[in-house]
Amino acid sequence: MESNWAVEHLQTIRTLMERSAMYRRALAPIMIFAGATGLVAMGLGLCLDVGSSHGFCGLWLGAAAVAVTGAFLLARRQAIKDQEPFWSPPTRRVTLALLPPLLAGFCLGLLLLIFGQGIELAVSLIWILFYGCALHAAGFFMPRGIKWFGWFFIFSSCGLFYVFMLHLVDFDVNPHELMGFFFGVLHLTYGAYLYLTERRKNAA
Helix, strand or coil, X not given: CHHHHHHHHHHHHHHHHHCHHHXXXXXXXXXXXXXXXXXXXXXHHHHCCCCCHHHHHHHHHHHHHHHHHHHHHHHHHHHHHCCCCCCCHHHHHHXXXXXXXXXXXXXXXXXXXXXXXXXXXXXXXXXXXXXXXXXXXXXXXXXXXXXXXXXXXXXXXXXXXXXXXXXXXXXXXXXXXXXXXXXXXXXXXXXXXXHHHHXXXXXX
């Protein structure tokens, strides 16, 4: 029994290592799509002057749903292109690693949507923190840069909590702009970096 489990575990690790290149290729368009979705959501929030907690939460939960759906379709397209099964044991491991923090952030968003009022900035920072935890967890099965990307979200969220709670800065921060920076600008930047490095690698 233990021997079978060890063989299966080693096979999963081997498959993850073999597919690291595929994950990297899929990651660039996923990050770019997520970044574009974040910027669109920020633009809608600012242009439509979405100021209520319900509106803020509904907008960004909707953006998250679009980003997750797009990521699923892009990853599936890459798997089909590489003639790889999509819902494989490694894919399930990555999904299970992402699920707890993302689900926690989703549940928090629903609470804000139903009961919250005037805590958009705090919820934004908690979302950033949970998302960073999700990226870091996925980084154990994906390219190493994902871990560092996740750590950046985690440290940034914790640092900004201290800055705002201790009133170390004397200016108002628009939560839409904060979300747009982390989920829009940073994703586009990281996606462009992955795309360019993959392109140079293929040209070499």
